[in-house]
Each structure stands twice: as structure tokens, then as C-alpha cells.
Amino acid sequence: GACRVSISMTEIRAGFTAIKTNIQSRDPIRTLSILSHPHSLHKVKSSDRCCITYQLFTFYVDKVFKHCRTEDSFVNRKISSIANSFLSTRRKLGQCREQNNCLCGEESTEKFKQILANYEGLNVTSAAMKSLGELDILLDWMEKSR
Amino acid sequence: SGELYCSLPNPRNVRFESINMKNVLHWSAPEGTGVGVVYKVKYAVYGVGKWIRKPECRNINRTWCDLSSETSDYEEQYYASVKAFLNGTCSDWMETTRFNPLTDTKIDPPMVSVSSTDRSISIILTAPEKWKRSPEEESISLLQVYPGLQYNVSVLNKKTKKRWFFSISNNTLVVPWLEPGTTYCVSAQIHVTTPVLDSGFSKEHCITTLKDK
Incomplete structure (x- = not known):
């Protein structure tokens, strides 16, 4: 269903760009992706987009950010500002769910299961850091499908 | 081996x-x-x-x-x-570090074409195309790749040195209420809001408005 949520994409994108190289350099595993393989976000049907977005924001808020502390205070500040943006956006998306405008189809449920399986396949710190390093995959997909 | x-x-x-x-x-x-x-x-x-x-x-x-x-x-x-x-x-x-073609590419300035009447100039902007394997391959404008693509346009009155800046989303701009018989120079830049990508400014295209009828 239709669900219009204003998201501070520019702010999130700027925060991520500032730490992208640092975070991605902490992820030595080239052969695995949490978000983009084996199934690409870009193949998700538009009707499932709202649900997948909500699930992914919940995934980042509940599972990823809390395991991403580093020894670098600048990086940590950027991570917490991104996390706060995700928290407020997830809240808005949650309102869509309550108004039943954000239905979860079979495909998005399956896709999200795959993401969780990818995540569980690594130890939690590696999985969280890899997920954070893939934030641009999520942002690219969201911007493309605006 | x-x-x-x-x-x-x-x-x-x-x-x-x-x-x-x-x-x-x-x-x-x-x-x-x-x-x-x-x-x-x-x-x-x-x-x-x-x-x-x-x-x-x-x-x-x-x-x-x-x-x-x-x-x-x-x-x-x-x-x-x-x-x-x-x-x-x-x-x-x-x-290399991880390479994301969407965010890690640079964008060329837009092509600028200008025409004029006695009291206005019309500007048409064309975004560059994405690289393609061969001339026969279908062209993809960067406009299709970046939904948030905009143009920043600068118009300079060569006589008074007064400059205007415009930020537009579509690719045409008409600047009205200009002085007849005056040279104006136009330059434009591409600005993508997110991911943040800015081209350089194009070289200036100058045109003189027609003399008063």
C-alpha cells in the first residue's frame, strides 16, 4: 500500500560517506554480502518495498548498530547519528504498518529471511560491521525506488 | 603455474x-x-x-x-x-577499496545550448550519458541513473558583471527581462542531491540578445 515517509537520506548518506572506507576496511570478507547476494534488493517488487524497508530499518536498529562500536570516537559519533536517523524513520514506518499501509508479501518475507540467514552465518561483530558497511547498498536501493 | x-x-x-x-x-x-x-x-x-x-x-x-x-x-x-x-x-x-559505481563516479558537466530573443535567453541542458560498451549500445542518460539530478545554472551579464544563479530540475530555462543588444554568458553544473555528486561547471556559452526592434 502507499506509505509516504520523509527520510533524511542526505543526512544518513553524508554520515555514512564520512566513515565508509573506515568501516568497509574492517570487513575482510569479499565473498559474502548481507544485503545483496544471493538475492538483490533491486529485484524486490514495488508492492513489497514498504515492508522490506521497515524490516531492514528494524534489522539495523535492533541488530546492527549496537554491535558496531569502534576505537575511533569520530566513527562512533557518526554511527550513533545514523542510528538515531534510523530510529526516527523506523518509528514513522511503524505508523504505516499500524494503518495497514505497509503489507508484507511472501517475497519480502522470503527476502528478509535470506538477509537474516546471511547475518546469522557470521559472528555478531563481523556481521554487524559488514551490515554497516553495506548501508550504501540499502540507500542506493531506496533512492532508486523513490 | x-x-x-x-x-x-x-x-x-x-x-x-x-x-x-x-x-x-x-x-x-x-x-x-x-x-x-x-x-x-x-x-x-x-x-x-x-x-x-x-x-x-x-x-x-x-x-x-x-x-x-x-x-x-x-x-x-x-x-x-x-x-x-x-x-x-x-x-x-x-x-582497491570497495568500489560503488553509483557513488564513486565523477560526473561531467552538462552540455549547454543557448538561444536568444531581444529580451530573453533560452537555455537547454543535456546531462552526460553513462559509459557504454559501443556506439550501437542503447544510451542511458545519467538522468535515468540519478533520480535526484538537478542543474545549477549561472548567467552573467558581461556588461554589468551581474550574475544570477538558478537551480532547476528540468533541463530547460528561460531567463526573461534582459537588456537588448547585451552579451550574456551561461555556465551550468550538475548537482545530485543524494548520493551527493557535483560535476564541475561547463565552459561558458555566451550569446548577445537581439537589438531592440
């Missing part, structure tokens, strides 16, 4: 240089090595399990390799790696 013990210094500064998604791998020669060094190149799609060799960049002595074709899917991200060989010895494989 088994590789020898690798004691050669490593290629340095291995990175992608990308303009309009023409993605070329560049590196610097290993320190202290003169002529005779040759290189091999491989690349990998992030999240997919294998490195792929680039045959056209095998045993090359130049320090770049065009990987545009191999990295043309901008919904994927990539790594590339280079290894040096000299007199029977070799270096380690040296990798």
Missing part, C-alpha cells in the same frame, strides 16, 4: 578512477622498480565468491586497466587487484 616467492615491492595506490561510470583501474609502479615490470589484474563482484582475471590486462606494462565493461552493473559493488612481476619474482596482490 606456480608462482615464485614474491619479494617484489607492491604496486601502490591501486584505485578506480571513474567518470560517467567509465571505470578504469589505476595504480603506481612498485617503489624503486624501473622498466620491465609487468602486471596482472583481477576483479571481483562484492558478495560473490570468486576473483576473475582480466585477460586484456595480463602481463601489461602500463599502469591502468579499463574495467568499465566488467563493472557496468551499478547495482553491484566491486573490488579489483593488481600484482607485479619482474625478473622472475613478483609482488603481493594489492586491492
Whole structure:
């Protein structure tokens, strides 16, 4: 269903760009992706987009950010500002769910299961850091499908 | 073929240089090595399990390799790696950081065409095209790649040196209420809001409004 949520994409994108190289350099595993393989976000049907977005924001808020502390205070500040943006956006998306405008189809449920399986396949710190390093995959997909 | 013990210094500064998604791998020669060094190149799609060799960049002595074709899917991200060989010895494989064609490319300025009446000028802007394998291949404008693409336009009155700036989303702009018989110079830049990408400004296109009727 239709669900219009204003998201501070520019702010999130700027925060991520500032730490992208640092975070991605902490992820030595080239052969695995949490978000983009084996199934690409870009193949998700538009009707499932709202649900997948909500699930992914919940995934980042509940599972990823809390395991991403580093020894670098600048990086940590950027991570917490991104996390706060995700928290407020997830809240808005949650309102869509309550108004039943954000239905979860079979495909998005399956896709999200795959993401969780990818995540569980690594130890939690590696999985969280890899997920954070893939934030641009999520942002690219969201911007493309605006 | 088994590789020898690798004691050669490593290629340095291995990175992608990308303009309009023409993605070329560049590196610097290993320190202290003169002529005779040759290189091999491989690349990998992030999240997919294998490195792929680039045959056209095998045993090359130049320090770049065009990987545009191999990295043309901008919904994927990539790594590339280079290894040096000299007199029977070799270096380690040296990798790029993760390359995202969508956010890590540079964009050329737009093409600008200008026409005028006595009291206005009309500006038409054309965004550059994404790199393509051959002229026959279908063209993709960067406008299609970046939904948030906008144009910043600067218009300068050459006589008074007064300058105006406009920010527009569509590709045409009419500037009214100008002075007849006066030269105006137009320059434009592409601005993508997110991901944040800015081209340089185009060179100036000057035009003189018609004299008063």
C-alpha cells in the first residue's frame, strides 16, 4: 500500500560517506554480502518495498548498530547519528504498518529471511560491521525506488 | 603455474578512477622498480565468491586497466587487484577499496545550448550519458541513473558583471527581462542531491540578445 515517509537520506548518506572506507576496511570478507547476494534488493517488487524497508530499518536498529562500536570516537559519533536517523524513520514506518499501509508479501518475507540467514552465518561483530558497511547498498536501493 | 616467492615491492595506490561510470583501474609502479615490470589484474563482484582475471590486462606494462565493461552493473559493488612481476619474482596482490559505481563516479558537466530573443535567453541542458560498451549500445542518460539530478545554472551579464544563479530540475530555462543588444554568458553544473555528486561547471556559452526592434 502507499506509505509516504520523509527520510533524511542526505543526512544518513553524508554520515555514512564520512566513515565508509573506515568501516568497509574492517570487513575482510569479499565473498559474502548481507544485503545483496544471493538475492538483490533491486529485484524486490514495488508492492513489497514498504515492508522490506521497515524490516531492514528494524534489522539495523535492533541488530546492527549496537554491535558496531569502534576505537575511533569520530566513527562512533557518526554511527550513533545514523542510528538515531534510523530510529526516527523506523518509528514513522511503524505508523504505516499500524494503518495497514505497509503489507508484507511472501517475497519480502522470503527476502528478509535470506538477509537474516546471511547475518546469522557470521559472528555478531563481523556481521554487524559488514551490515554497516553495506548501508550504501540499502540507500542506493531506496533512492532508486523513490 | 606456480608462482615464485614474491619479494617484489607492491604496486601502490591501486584505485578506480571513474567518470560517467567509465571505470578504469589505476595504480603506481612498485617503489624503486624501473622498466620491465609487468602486471596482472583481477576483479571481483562484492558478495560473490570468486576473483576473475582480466585477460586484456595480463602481463601489461602500463599502469591502468579499463574495467568499465566488467563493472557496468551499478547495482553491484566491486573490488579489483593488481600484482607485479619482474625478473622472475613478483609482488603481493594489492586491492582497491570497495568500489560503488553509483557513488564513486565523477560526473561531467552538462552540455549547454543557448538561444536568444531581444529580451530573453533560452537555455537547454543535456546531462552526460553513462559509459557504454559501443556506439550501437542503447544510451542511458545519467538522468535515468540519478533520480535526484538537478542543474545549477549561472548567467552573467558581461556588461554589468551581474550574475544570477538558478537551480532547476528540468533541463530547460528561460531567463526573461534582459537588456537588448547585451552579451550574456551561461555556465551550468550538475548537482545530485543524494548520493551527493557535483560535476564541475561547463565552459561558458555566451550569446548577445537581439537589438531592440
